[in-house]
Amino acid sequence: MKILVAVDGSKGSLDAVQCLVDHADWYRETPEVHLxxxxxxxxxxxxxxxxxxxxxxxxxxxxxxxxxxxAAKRKLDAAGIAYVAxxxxxxxxxxxxxxxxxxxxxxxxxxTRGMTALGKALVGSTAxxxxxxxxxxxxxxx
Amino acid sequence: xxxxxxxxxxxxxxxxxxxxxxxxxxDNAVVIALAARSLPARQQKAAIFWGSGAAVVMRIVLxxxxxxxxxxxxxxxxxxxxxxxxxxxxxxxxEDTGDIDASDNLIAAIxxxxxxxxxxxxxxxxxxxxxxxxxxxxxxxxxxISIPLVIFGSQLLLxxxxxxxxxxTVGGGLLGFVAGEMLVTDPALAGPMESxxxxxxxxxxxxxxxxxxxxxxxxxxxxVVAAGTWLARRKRAGPASGPLGDAEPPRS
Numbered sequence: 001m002k003i004l005v006a007v008d009g010s011k012g013s014l015d016a017v018q019c020l021v022d023h024a025d026w027y028r029e030t031p032e033v034h035l036x037x038x039x040x041x042x043x044x045x046x047x048x049x050x051x052x053x054x055x056x057x058x059x060x061x062x063x064x065x066x067x068x069x070x071a072a073k074r075k076l077d078a079a080g081i082a083y084v085a086x087x088x089x090x091x092x093x094x095x096x097x098x099x100x101x102x103x104x105x106x107x108x109x110x111x112t113r114g115m116t117a118l119g120k121a122l123v124g125s126t127a128x129x130x131x132x133x134x135x136x137x138x139x140x141x142x
Numbered sequence: 143x144x145x146x147x148x149x150x151x152x153x154x155x156x157x158x159x160x161x162x163x164x165x166x167x168x169d170n171a172v173v174i175a176l177a178a179r180s181l182p183a184r185q186q187k188a189a190i191f192w193g194s195g196a197a198v199v200m201r202i203v204l205x206x207x208x209x210x211x212x213x214x215x216x217x218x219x220x221x222x223x224x225x226x227x228x229x230x231x232x233x234x235x236x237e238d239t240g241d242i243d244a245s246d247n248l249i250a251a252i253x254x255x256x257x258x259x260x261x262x263x264x265x266x267x268x269x270x271x272x273x274x275x276x277x278x279x280x281x282x283x284x285x286x287i288s289i290p291l292v293i294f295g296s297q298l299l300l301x302x303x304x305x306x307x308x309x310x311t312v313g314g315g316l317l318g319f320v321a322g323e324m325l326v327t328d329p330a331l332a333g334p335m336e337s338x339x340x341x342x343x344x345x346x347x348x349x350x351x352x353x354x355x356x357x358x359x360x361x362x363x364x365x366v367v368a369a370g371t372w373l374a375r376r377k378r379a380g381p382a383s384g385p386l387g388d389a390e391p392p393r394s
Binding site for chain 1: 169172176177179228232234254258262300304310
């Protein structure tokens with residue numbers, strides 16, 4: 001059993017991690033957890049290459065991604081669930097679904113309340129999109 | 143100066159300068175945010191402060207030069223063609239960023255910010271000079287308000303542009319608008335336009351009751367956005383083409 005958990009560092013997304021921790025005994029064996037967060041790509045502007053290198057941009061993604069993963073990692077560590085954490089870069093919902101497909105995950109866990117005020121207005125717009133484009137079961141955590 | 147402050151045109155001009163500068167400074171903001179990141183936390187503020195302090199001075203001097211130059215005939219035409227080109231380029235994503243070493247010391251970070259400002263602010267300088275339409279009061283006020291916004295909000299601007307890349311398209315459109323406006327107000331065109339039957343109100347060419355600059359601006363904005371989006375789409379479709387070059391038509 002492989003489970004992908006997508007987080008963005010918000011409280012809503014931590015609820016999804018908590019739910020997985022609370023119900024880990026639903027599964028016959030301890031699930032293999034892929035913990036991911038998605039960073040939107042920086043805009044590619046003319047002449048930006050003169051001042052900013054690839055390594056610098058990669059580092060920026062890693063640092064911001066780690067910040068968002070930190071709380072979820074702590075929760076999983078405390079519960080003794082092993083996981084592989086990764087920072088993805090790209091459009092949010094598409095990257096989550098693609099990663100789940102690449103790693104042959106059986107299930108996606110995702111919170112329904114994201115970080116932004118706009119996200120609150122369009123309750124769980126990312127979660128809704130994941131639900132629409134995924135070809136494996138998606139568990140939405142309220 | 144007081145009379146200038148009271149007029150509607152002044153406030154519209156000021157908003158235009160601030161808007162142009164913020165939208166077009168997105169690229170600088172990206173660089174400032176990324177360059178300062180690789181420093182230890184206590185040096186980040188110093189890098190941003192010194193790097194951008196120097197950048198502000200450089201920017202104001204360059205822009206004042208540009209305003210003076212734009213008063214000459216023909217230079218507005220050249221400037222506006224340059225702006226059209228810069229606007230279109232803004233909308234076409236850069237293929238690859240180079241492999242530059244991350245600057246982990248203060249001087250290197252400040253240098254990065256300065257170089258970025260020099261190479262990336264040519265568009266802002268011309269556009270802001272065009273938007274100021276010869277008024278130094280407008281120019282200095284507009285820059286004084288918007289540059290600190292860009293510098294201290296660089297992290298925020300970067301995140302906004304990641305989330306809504308359409309901001310870049312708006313920037314391109316704005317450049318097109320300013321370029322169109324500038325094109326038709328070049329003194330070198332006044333003679334030919336008058337002979338074509340275009341009237342002048344206070345030096346502004348007018349068709350019917352509408353200022354020609356507005357029409358030209360709208361056309362310019364539309365042209366830049368259309369050309370930029372088309373080129374960007376073609377470029378994105380390019381690498382996907384097979385070995386025989388039978389590229390699939392781009393799907394929108």
